[in-house]
Amino acid sequence: MRVNRILLLLVGLTAASTFAASGAARAEEAPRLSTLSLSAEGVVSAPPDTAVVTTGVVTEGETAEAALAGNNKSMAALMAALKDAGLPERDIQTSNFSLQPVYAPYDKPSDAPSQGPRITGYQVMNRVTVTISNLETAGPLLDKVVKVGANNIEGISFEVADDSALMDEARQKALKEAKRRADLYAEAGGFSVGRILDMSENMVSPPRPYAMKTMAMRAEMDSVPLAAGETDLRVDVQVTYEILPK
Numbered sequence: 388m389r390v391n392r393i394l395l396l397l398v399g400l401t402a403a404s405t406f407a408a409s410g411a412a413r414a415e416e417a418p419r420l421s422t423l424s425l426s427a428e429g430v431v432s433a434p435p436d437t438a439v440v441t442t443g444v445v446t447e448g449e450t451a452e453a454a455l456a457g458n459n460k461s462m463a464a465l466m467a468a469l470k471d472a473g474l475p476e477r478d479i480q481t482s483n484f485s486l487q488p489v490y491a492p493y494d495k496p497s498d499a500p501s502q503g504p505r506i507t508g509y510q511v512m513n514r515v516t517v518t519i520s521n522l523e524t525a526g527p528l529l530d531k532v533v534k535v536g537a538n539n540i541e542g543i544s545f546e547v548a549d550d551s552a553l554m555d556e557a558r559q560k561a562l563k564e565a566k567r568r569a570d571l572y573a574e575a576g577g578f579s580v581g582r583i584l585d586m587s588e589n590m591v592s593p594p595r596p597y598a599m600k601t602m603a604m605r606a607e608m609d610s611v612p613l614a615a616g617e618t619d620l621r622v623d624v625q626v627t628y629e630i631l632p633k
Contacts, residue, residue, distance in 0.1 A: 420584070420629055420630075421578075421629070421630035422584060422627050422628065422629060422630060423569055423572060423573075423580070423627070423628045423630050424585075424625065424626070424627040424628075425565060425568055425569065425572075425625075425626060426565070426589065426623060426624065426625045426626075427561050427562070427564035427565035427568060427623070427624055427626070428561055428564065428621060428622065428623050428624075429556075429557040429558060429559065429560030429561030429562070429563075429564060429621070429622045429624075430557060430560065430619055430620070430621050431553045431554075431556045431557045431560065431619070431620045432617045432618065432619050432620075433547055433550075433553055433617060433618055433620070434615065434617055434618070435522070435545035435546055435547055435615050435616075435617070435618045436520070436522065436546075436547060436548055437518060437519065437520055437522075437545070437546045437547065437548045438518075438519040438522055438525045438543055438544070438545055438546075438613075438615070439516060439517070439518055439519070439543065439544050439545075439546060440516070440517045440519065440525070440528075440529065440540065440542075440543045441482055441483075441514055441515070441516045441517075441540070441541035441542060442465070442514065442515065442517065442529070442532055442537045442539065442540045442541070443462070443465070443483070443512065443513050443514030443515055443537060443539045443541075444458050444461040444462050444465060444512075444513055444536055444537055444538060444539065445458075445510065445511070445512045445538055445539050446458040446461065446510070446511050447489060447508050447509065447510045447511075448508060448509055448511075449507075449508050449509075450508075450509060451486060451509040451511075453509075454486070454508070454509040454510060454511045455486060455509075455511050457511075458511040458512075458513055460536075461535075461536035461537075461538075462513050462536075464535040464536050465515070465532055465535055465536055465537050466479070466515070467535075468531050468532055468535045469515075469517060469528075469532065472524065472528050472531065473524075474517065474518075474519070478517060478518040478519070478520070479515055479516075479517055479518075480515060480516050481513070481514070481515050481516075482514050482515060482516040483512060483513070483514040484512065484513050484514070485510075485511070485512045486509060486510070486511045486512075487509070487510055488506045488508070488509055488510075489506065489507050489508040489509060489510050490504050490505060490506060490507065491505045491506075491507045512539070514539065514541060520548065522545075522613075522615055525543070525611075525613055526611040526612060526613045527611075529543075529611040529613075530611050543613070545615045545616065545618055546618060547618055547620070550620055553620050554620055554622060557620050557621060557622040558588070558622045558624070560622075561622045561623065561624040562586075562624060562626070565624060565626040566580075566626075569626070569628050573630075573633075577633055578630050578631060578632060578633050579630070579631040579632065579633050580628050580629075580630070580631070581628060581629030581630065581631040582628070582629050583626060583627070583628060583629075584627045584628065584629055585625075585626070585627040586624060586625065586626045586627070587624065587625045588622060588623070588624055588625075589623045589624065589625050
C-alpha cells in the first residue's frame, strides 16, 4: 500500500509539471499587443466672471514697532475699504505678512567683510488676496484701495468661478482630438485603431487670460481701466490604443 501511494504521488507530480510547462509554453506563444500612444489637448475659451487681486501695504520705520504700527494703520483702512465695497469676509484672505530689517548699503564692496551688516530700519509687508465676483467693480475697487493707503498690488488674474462643465467639455475635446490623430496615423500606416488600453489625464492647467480677444470693462474716468479678455481652460490626455491589422 505504501508503494502504491508513492507511485500515485509521483504520477501526480509529473502530471502537474507537464501541465505547468504546457501553460508556460502557451503564454510564451501568445502574441504581444501592438499599441499606439499619443497625447492630445482640449481647449475651451470662456469670458471670466471673477477677478483675483493681491494687494497690500509696505511700510518702513526706524524701529520694528514703528514700522508695524504704520502698517497696521494703513491695513486697517484697506480692510475697511474692501468691506465697505461689499466684499464678504470669505473673499478676503491674508496671503503674506513679513517683518524684516533694512540694511545700509556698503560704501565699497571691499568694505563688506570689515564693516558687517548695519541695520538702518525695518520693513513690514502685509498683503491680502481678494476675490471679486463682480468684474465691473474691480477697476473702481483698485482705485479705492490705493487712495486709502495700499501701495503694493502684486497682480490680477481672471477666472471662471464654476468651471466644472467647461473642464468636462475640454476633456471631451481632448479625447476626440486623440482619436482623430490615431485614425490619421492608422490611415497612413495601413492599420486599424482598436480599443483604448490605457488613458490618463496628465495636466489641467489653471485658467489664463486670452490676449487675442478682449472684453473691455466699463470704468469711470478716475478708476483703473481693466480688460478681462477670455480665459482658456486646458486638459491634456495621454491615450494608448490597440493596433489591429487592416
